[in-house]
Amino acid sequence: MGRTLAEKVWDDHVVTRAEGEPDLLFIDLHLLHEVTSPQAFDGLRKAGRTVRRTDLTIATEDHNTPTLDIDKPIADPVSRTQLETLRRNCAEFGVRLHPLGDVEQGVVHVVGPQLGLTQPGTTVVCGDSHTSTHGAFGALAFGIGTSQVEHVLATQTLPLSPFRTMAITVEGELPEGVTAKDLILAIIARIGTGGGQGYVIEYRGSAIENLSMEARMTVCNMSIEAGARAGMIAPDETTFAYLKDRPHAPAGDDWDAAVAYWRTLRTDDDAVFDREVVIDATELSPFVTWGTNPGQGAPLSSAVPDPASYEDASERLAAEKALEYMGLTAGQALRDIRVDTVFVGSCTNGRIEDLRAAASVLEGRDVADGVRMLVVPGSVRVALQAVEEGLDKVFTAAGAEWRHAGCSMCLGMNPDQLAPGERSASTSNRNFEGRQGKGGRTHLVSPQVAAATAVLGHLASPADLSGATAARTPLEV
Amino acid sequence: MEAFTTHTGRAVPLRRSNVDTDQIIPAHWLKKVTRDGFEDGLFEAWRKDPEFVLNRPERAGASVLVAGPDFGTGSSREHAVWALQNYGFKAVVSSRFADIFRGNSLKNGLLTVVLPQETVEALWELTENDPSVEVTVDLVAREVRAEGLTAGFDLDENARWRLLEGLDDIGLTLRHEADIASYEARRPAFKPSTALI
Numbered sequence A: 001m002g003r004t005l006a007e008k009v010w011d012d013h014v015v016t017r018a019e020g021e022p023d024l025l026f027i028d029l030h031l032l033h034e035v036t037s038p039q040a041f042d043g044l045r046k047a048g049r050t051v052r053r054t055d056l057t058i059a060t061e062d063h064n065t066p067t068l069d070i071d072k073p074i075a076d077p078v079s080r081t082q083l084e085t086l087r088r089n090c091a092e093f094g095v096r097l098h099p100l101g102d103v104e105q106g107v108v109h110v111v112g113p114q115l116g117l118t119q120p121g122t123t124v125v126c127g128d129s130h131t132s133t134h135g136a137f138g139a140l141a142f143g144i145g146t147s148q149v150e151h152v153l154a155t156q157t158l159p160l161s162p163f164r165t166m167a168i169t170v171e172g173e174l175p176e177g178v179t180a181k182d183l184i185l186a187i188i189a190r191i192g193t194g195g196g197q198g199y200v201i202e203y204r205g206s207a208i209e210n211l212s213m214e215a216r217m218t219v220c221n222m223s224i225e226a227g228a229r230a231g232m233i234a235p236d237e238t239t240f241a242y243l244k245d246r247p248h249a250p251a252g253d254d255w256d257a258a259v260a261y262w263r264t265l266r267t268d269d270d271a272v273f274d275r276e277v278v279i280d281a282t283e284l285s286p287f288v289t290w291g292t293n294p295g296q297g298a299p300l301s302s303a304v305p306d307p308a309s310y311e312d313a314s315e316r317l318a319a320e321k322a323l324e325y326m327g328l329t330a331g332q333a334l335r336d337i338r339v340d341t342v343f344v345g346s347c348t349n350g351r352i353e354d355l356r357a358a359a360s361v362l363e364g365r366d367v368a369d370g371v372r373m374l375v376v377p378g379s380v381r382v383a384l385q386a387v388e389e390g391l392d393k394v395f396t397a398a399g400a401e402w403r404h405a406g407c408s409m410c411l412g413m414n415p416d417q418l419a420p421g422e423r424s425a426s427t428s429n430r431n432f433e434g435r436q437g438k439g440g441r442t443h444l445v446s447p448q449v450a451a452a453t454a455v456l457g458h459l460a461s462p463a464d465l466s467g468a469t470a471a472r473t474p475l476e477v
Numbered sequence B: 001m002e003a004f005t006t007h008t009g010r011a012v013p014l015r016r017s018n019v020d021t022d023q024i025i026p027a028h029w030l031k032k033v034t035r036d037g038f039e040d041g042l043f044e045a046w047r048k049d050p051e052f053v054l055n056r057p058e059r060a061g062a063s064v065l066v067a068g069p070d071f072g073t074g075s076s077r078e079h080a081v082w083a084l085q086n087y088g089f090k091a092v093v094s095s096r097f098a099d100i101f102r103g104n105s106l107k108n109g110l111l112t113v114v115l116p117q118e119t120v121e122a123l124w125e126l127t128e129n130d131p132s133v134e135v136t137v138d139l140v141a142r143e144v145r146a147e148g149l150t151a152g153f154d155l156d157e158n159a160r161w162r163l164l165e166g167l168d169d170i171g172l173t174l175r176h177e178a179d180i181a182s183y184e185a186r187r188p189a190f191k192p193s194t195a196l197i
């Protein structure tokens, strides 16, 4: 019987296999950041162990880093301690680190791909659930806990029991104005936040094949929000073109050998998935969340659902609680929801294409009065590229704040937070209670919807911005 | 992980049931970035009371905690185990442990011994009457011994073997060192490296 993409990558990494025991898998790439690594290094130190493969390990600072005044000492002592600890640990154990201020610094899941470290057919782990992002390259990539971080540091392997496989096939063309973010939000709303539990999802079909690499990363990034262990997309010409000539991509003969191998990484025709879901791309439209988990979403053109309409009692209760927390009423049009904050950034939508998309909507327009808009590039490289293209000027001319790279308001570990009761349209991935600040209310949206929402002050898509709102002559850039 | 074969030490009688991990180590200690230095957080709230058993001079240096039933319930924080170990405890005796706490403790080399409640009571009386009494927790013989008292206990064979050998998950994996090295030797040259170019 044929094998799926996930099974092929798995099989190629088995170090030992024994009856009744988990497989020992080799890990090709281990990404570290300041939050989940300190106790792992401490464990190594206590046991007198070293990092087995510093050449397969890389660290960056992202969760706690400020996005303003990055040359000044970090005010919060806990954030400062975590960053200083990472710096000490990396120096002591010989791990490559890109600290705040470095040109390669940024959100860990933006940095790996842009350096060309994330490659098809590799195993990638990080003490962070959104490691699923890297699956966009046909890598088997998943988040791990701190004791597993220590395990990988010491052995470059992990004992793991096999996952089940799920295919999500998206056929047809995405309608104009519908993005990868709308697609993944719609998928999660369809299968639920637990729908992917225990599975590695493979996204396939013509709509997926037509996505750019960055859009594929947006899709795979949120696999974890459907409960999946990982998300994957088979590598193809788009993948190879993205990787070619990146700093850590193979070169010369190695490139040819790599591409030859990468081409074998496709699910065999006779392979069987444990579960299959089919989505019609042509039926999709801009999608936003109204609730407090990423599965509580609906088309922007619709209304806040009535909890009474849910047959499942626990879903009904969850919807009731969500509406109460979000301060919404059933039946209210989603377009009528006013926001005071717009956040563009994160490992879901903080890459250059996302910034371009937001800027193209904002160009020649103004952020509405009373709305604060933060644009936080996913990495310093993304920021530099945006500046080169003049996007930063488009943002600041519109009245948005152009910030330094990091996780920022995605989780509010740094000072970028919502105040209690504040409401955001956010391109990040989690709308949990308090995720962006205690009492803050989050609506997950695409970069395009974020920008249109900033202009109108209520949830909106670019289609809602008729020419009339283009108040100023477009800026020359 | 340090191997555990047999340990002899004085005991601390903790006459409380349902000691949850928040009581063992309060949440505000979780911001720390190390696995040590948690000893001052151990039972922090109770230790404000000078009469609390751990604060009494005759209990200084004791290394076997004898607790009431349902020890270690609540949050899964591994810090609870680290706090007990940092303080100097080598073994905890109770008639019932929370599953996650027990898993965490065995992973870290803290021996959790399940004994019938009558035996726990007997140990409490013994050490309360004479704090200098020594208790031996013998993993080889699977026995707890103290003056005039011998009680056998169960522990699953795999966990026992790992404790006796001092093998944590990493130690176990490192037994496959030769397999890892041979896998590394056959990895294709085109695989990515983070080494600076």
Ligand code: SF4
Binding pocket: A062, A063, A107, A108, A109, A128, A130, A346, A347, A348, A406, A407, A410, A411, A428, A429
């Ligand atoms: S951007 Fe958000 S989701 Fe991504 S790694 Fe940072 S905190 Fe996590």
